Amino acid sequence: MDAVLKSLIAIVGKHRAIVARDALLAWECDGFTVHKQLPLAVVAPETTEEVAALVRILHAGKVPFVPRGAGTCLSGGPTPMAPSVVIELARMNRVLQVAADDLYAVVQPGVVNLDLTTAVAHLGLHYAPDPSSQSVCTIGGNLAENSGGPHCFKYGMTNDHVLSAVVVLPDGSIAKLGSEAGPRAPHGFDLPAIFCGSEGTFGIATEITVRLCRDAEAVHTLLASFGDMPSACRAVSQIVGAGMVPAAIEILDQATIRAVEASIYRAGYPEDAAAVLLVELDGPVAVLEEETAEVRNFFAQNGALRIEAATSPTERKKLWRGRKGAFGAMGRLNTDLYVLDGVVPRTKLVEALNGIYAIGKKYAVVLTNVFHAGDGNLHPNISYDGRNVEEVARVLAAGREILQLCIDLGGSISGEHGIGTEKLEHMPMMYTEADLEVMARVRSVFNKDNLCNPDKVLPSRHGCAEVAKWPAMIARVLDGEGQS
Amino acid sequence: MNNFTINSTAELIDALRSRGDHRVRLCGGGSRHHAQTARPFDSVVIALAGMNRIQRLEPDDLTCSVEPGVPCAVLHEELAAKGLELGIDADGTIGGFLAADPVTAATTGAASARSALLGAEAVLGEGKAFKAGSRVVKSVAGFDVHKLLIGSRGLLFAATLLHLKLRPRPPAAIDFCTDVMEQEAASRRFIALRSLAPAPVRLSLLFDPSGCRITGRFAGRANWVATALRSNGVREAKLAAATPFDEHSGNERLAGLVPPTQVRHLLRALPVGAFARIHGNGRCEIDLPAKATDALLRAMPELFVVAAIIGGTAVRRGQGTPLDAGAVRLDQGLKQALDPQGVFV
Numbered sequence: 001m002d003a004v005l006k007s008l009i010a011i012v013g014k015h016r017a018i019v020a021r022d023a024l025l026a027w028e029c030d031g032f033t034v035h036k037q038l039p040l041a042v043v044a045p046e047t048t049e050e051v052a053a054l055v056r057i058l059h060a061g062k063v064p065f066v067p068r069g070a071g072t073c074l075s076g077g078p079t080p081m082a083p084s085v086v087i088e089l090a091r092m093n094r095v096l097q098v099a100a101d102d103l104y105a106v107v108q109p110g111v112v113n114l115d116l117t118t119a120v121a122h123l124g125l126h127y128a129p130d131p132s133s134q135s136v137c138t139i140g141g142n143l144a145e146n147s148g149g150p151h152c153f154k155y156g157m158t159n160d161h162v163l164s165a166v167v168v169l170p171d172g173s174i175a176k177l178g179s180e181a182g183p184r185a186p187h188g189f190d191l192p193a194i195f196c197g198s199e200g201t202f203g204i205a206t207e208i209t210v211r212l213c214r215d216a217e218a219v220h221t222l223l224a225s226f227g228d229m230p231s232a233c234r235a236v237s238q239i240v241g242a243g244m245v246p247a248a249i250e251i252l253d254q255a256t257i258r259a260v261e262a263s264i265y266r267a268g269y270p271e272d273a274a275a276v277l278l279v280e281l282d283g284p285v286a287v288l289e290e291e292t293a294e295v296r297n298f299f300a301q302n303g304a305l306r307i308e309a310a311t312s313p314t315e316r317k318k319l320w321r322g323r324k325g326a327f328g329a330m331g332r333l334n335t336d337l338y339v340l341d342g343v344v345p346r347t348k349l350v351e352a353l354n355g356i357y358a359i360g361k362k363y364a365v366v367l368t369n370v371f372h373a374g375d376g377n378l379h380p381n382i383s384y385d386g387r388n389v390e391e392v393a394r395v396l397a398a399g400r401e402i403l404q405l406c407i408d409l410g411g412s413i414s415g416e417h418g419i420g421t422e423k424l425e426h427m428p429m430m431y432t433e434a435d436l437e438v439m440a441r442v443r444s445v446f447n448k449d450n451l452c453n454p455d456k457v458l459p460s461r462h463g464c465a466e467v468a469k470w471p472a473m474i475a476r477v478l479d480g481e482g483q484s
Numbered sequence: 485m486n487n488f489t490i491n492s493t494a495e496l497i498d499a500l501r502s503r504g505d506h507r508v509r510l511c512g513g514g515s516r517h518h519a520q521t522a523r524p525f526d527s528v529v530i531a532l533a534g535m536n537r538i539q540r541l542e543p544d545d546l547t548c549s550v551e552p553g554v555p556c557a558v559l560h561e562e563l564a565a566k567g568l569e570l571g572i573d574a575d576g577t578i579g580g581f582l583a584a585d586p587v588t589a590a591t592t593g594a595a596s597a598r599s600a601l602l603g604a605e606a607v608l609g610e611g612k613a614f615k616a617g618s619r620v621v622k623s624v625a626g627f628d629v630h631k632l633l634i635g636s637r638g639l640l641f642a643a644t645l646l647h648l649k650l651r652p653r654p655p656a657a658i659d660f661c662t663d664v665m666e667q668e669a670a671s672r673r674f675i676a677l678r679s680l681a682p683a684p685v686r687l688s689l690l691f692d693p694s695g696c697r698i699t700g701r702f703a704g705r706a707n708w709v710a711t712a713l714r715s716n717g718v719r720e721a722k723l724a725a726a727t728p729f730d731e732h733s734g735n736e737r738l739a740g741l742v743p744p745t746q747v748r749h750l751l752r753a754l755p756v757g758a759f760a761r762i763h764g765n766g767r768c769e770i771d772l773p774a775k776a777t778d779a780l781l782r783a784m785p786e787l788f789v790v791a792a793i794i795g796g797t798a799v800r801r802g803q804g805t806p807l808d809a810g811a812v813r814l815d816q817g818l819k820q821a822l823d824p825q826g827v828f829v
Binding site: 099102104145146148156159160169175177184188191194196198213242284290344345372377411412413417419427432436437439441442444445457 | 621746
């Protein structure tokens with residue numbers, strides 16, 4: 001291993017390599033803090049050629065490696081499963097090309113999501129996918145996770161915005177998937193589509209071509225508070241049923257509202273409301289006036305307690321402040337936060353929420369809900385003390401049951417956070433052995449030796465192996481829950 | 485062994501397991517057989533047209549699940565009755581359309597086959613059934629194997645159930661066209677219309693020996709559609725359907741990808757007698773005399789154009805501009821991994 005490390009350092013230099021144990025602590029986990037694993041080393045390349053050279057050495061030495069962006073992932077995607085070398089891509093942060101007339105940009109993977117929009121704002125353009133972490137998360141991480149965000153209800157997920165990618169494959173070879181004009185050549189398969197969302201297990205994207213969107217003429221944001229959650233959900237159904245496609249439709253429940261209002265993200269949301277519904281409309285001014293009136297009408301029909309509207313950027317920022325700061329606000333509730341991510345058909349939202357509250361009560365966990373109501377993507381958040389092993393076990397058991405509920409209602413165990421390590425053992429809840437075997441075949445095409453972010457996404461044949469890597473007591477509790 | 489028309493997944497699995505040494509050409513309704521490569525003499529055709537049920541349509545969730553043999557015309561009609569649409573100009577059977585992923589007049593940001601397909605159930609050549617994706621509008625659980633169906637030409641697996649994303653049908657839509665223009669002006673106009681927010685839901689630059697025209701469709705609220713028409717200097721027009729490829733014309737048809745700013749260069753490079761339809765989503769189709777095809781394909785990489793022959797003699801179909809060597813290796817790897825016996829041809 002020493003020889004491999006020496007070779008890696010020879011490529012990036014000592015100033016871009018970290019091997020000291022205390023310094024490596026920053027890379028032991030991502031936003032999913034349940035699972036931690038110290039890497040062997042961190043190396044920070046700056047070019048495609050450096051990435052390829054590093055990967056070739058690691059491949060030859062049979063050393064597992066994990067690509068990492070900003071580490072904002074919430075499912076353990078960039079956390080090593082076993083001692084591995086982390087390839088840190090944050091230094092690859094240049095916007096390489098902006099083709100305004102062709103509506104695309106070519107970026108390195110470490111470009112921060114919001115920085116891309118900032119870089120093209122003067123051209124009246126923006127990059128549409130906007131995860132809540134967009135001020136820190138990177139485009140490379142977004143590509144790996146197929147990230148979403150509030151505005152993907154109208155504009156689609158990352159996959160809908162990726163035209164091509166230069167990738168370093170796990171053997172160190174380089175491939176270009178797709179082209180600037182489109183992702184699939186007429187005589188090839190749609191490689192960008194399968195690479196996107198592969199959670200860093202298919203290789204490392206080093207240049208990514210993404211579609212840019214023209215800014216809308218105007219944006220209207222409306223916020224309504226409701227005395228009960230079903231009324232807020234009904235208003236959502238009516239808006240979508242009327243043929244409108246708002247840019248975003250978000251709901252915060254009462255526990256979240258109170259957490260936000262007690263925090264530095266205070267946005268003036270009414271604390272007595274059971275739910276706050278945030279609807280953003282964008283488009284031509286004339287259209288927005290009509291749609292805004294209709295949305296207000298749906299709010300009123302469902303007994304909205306208070307309605308606020310914003311049309312200027314400052315006013316809109318104020319209404320969004322609480323939503324954008326919701327996860328940060330929950331940091332006040334306890335030392336750790338488990339952000340779940342499940343999807344149900346939108347018409348099952350009320351049923352799902354009732355079930356989630358019941359599960360929270362059953363496991364005696366502190367539970368808040370913020371979600372993308374337009375597409376049924378729920379984010380139940382459990383605040384807990386990660387130092388309390390017994391509490392962690394209850395949190396994980398509650399999480400598992402919530403995801404099972406999503407599946408039972410016809411949904412999915414992840415809408416935008418990915419599987420990572422968090423949901424490895426949940427995959428068989430959604431997919432059969434045959435489904436997983438076919439996915440494994442596809443992974444083997446890209447990552448035959450399973451060295452690139454090994455053992456993620458697909459559970460091993462012996463499903464308990466992953467769980468056993470967590471603290472033993474948690475594993476025992478989960479096994480018990482799995483049998484009940 | 486005869487050709488089969490399949491009515492269920494069980495029948496498909498049975499047919500694949502009992503095919504003996506025969507290889508299999510998958511077929512929807514058969515409307516695109518002229519665009520496929522030559523069928524090996526030892527192969528049989530399995531037609532999925534009998535799997536034609538709309539299994540689930542949830543207007544409030546904006547999703548549906550359909551079998552691959554559902555005719556798109558039937559699906560469009562069912563959706564329209566509920567104020568919904570796929571948002572793509574699908575024709576033939578839905579399975580055949582997704583597997584062919586033909587060039588359509590969509591524009592940037594519009595729905596595409598890729599964005600419409602949420603999940604699928606499918607069968608591998610060896611007869612193994614599997615599923616990928618989900619029936620909800622958003623899911624990132626596992627690898628998106630179902631997305632490989634798009635444009636796979638039936639070479640990887642046979643889809644047996646397709647989960648599709650729907651969108652509300654716009655209350656108003658108007659087709660438009662411009663006057664005939666010279667190439668430079670048409671290219672600039674094409675880029676300008678493509679850059680509108682919202683952009684036309686369809687946008688095409690049509691090139692023929694008489695010059696260039698731009699056609700498209702504005703869709704949305706009635707007042708905005710009327711305003712968009714006026715303020716962009718285009719006139720309402722009934723659009724003609726794309727001309728079907730004439731196999732006996734001595735021409736070949738290319739399908740490809742072209743960045744909008746390269747359109748004017750591509751038009752200049754076209755040989756005498758060529759016709760082209762270039763769309764707002766970067767995709768294009770070019771009909772040209774067969775003897776001129778190879779020279780154009782050789783010139784295309786310098787124009788950042790990727791293209792392949794989709795119409796012409798069977799032996800020529802599938803030939804195109806060189807692809808990245810790494811991508812070719814992955815394409816071959818996917819074929820080997822999902823269809824190791826080479827069942828689908």
